[in-house]
Amino acid sequence: MLGWEQLEALCGRCSRCRLRAGRNKMVFGRGSRTADLMLIGEGPGRDEDATGIPFVGKAGQLLDRILEAAGIEANDVYIGNIVKCRPPGNRIPAPDEASACLPYLRNQVYLVKPKIIVCLGATAAKYIIGEDIRITRDRGKWHERKGYWLMATYHPAALLRDQEKKRPAWEDFKNISAKLAELKVAEGE
């Protein structure tokens, strides 16, 4: 596994998949590199591609408001994506694009060592938790794997499209906040 500097530089010059050709900026990650909570989205949109920072557009702003309302401190969160380059027209990343990029995300998980990993939406859930995950059926469930607590919830962009998803997503974030507090107590932090 690489350290932060080497990893970020490697991602910046990566051309392992076709997404390299259409992107402006590689979107590496944002937040605390020692966070207890890691959030994983799908891939950069227009605003992220322009700035090089994940979740800065409308969905990201909603995400930040939800985190704050749930009492999750910004310095306890690291945010990344399944792919680091914007898929054209915001399409879902293709499986080979996700496979090409996932080793970088795994390296980030290794470096951050979060206690909890939350998958935002079906794409992240599929690649991080498993193929069989159905977001509507399985959101909010905890999975314990290799020392990490994993959960999938709705992508914030889905909450912007469908008001009915807001309440269940809010319940998920309250549970995530409670789990975070519980794990900190268990570790004596």
Ligand code: URA
């Ligand atoms: N949607 C995502 O999945 N990731 C981002 O960074 C922005 C929007």
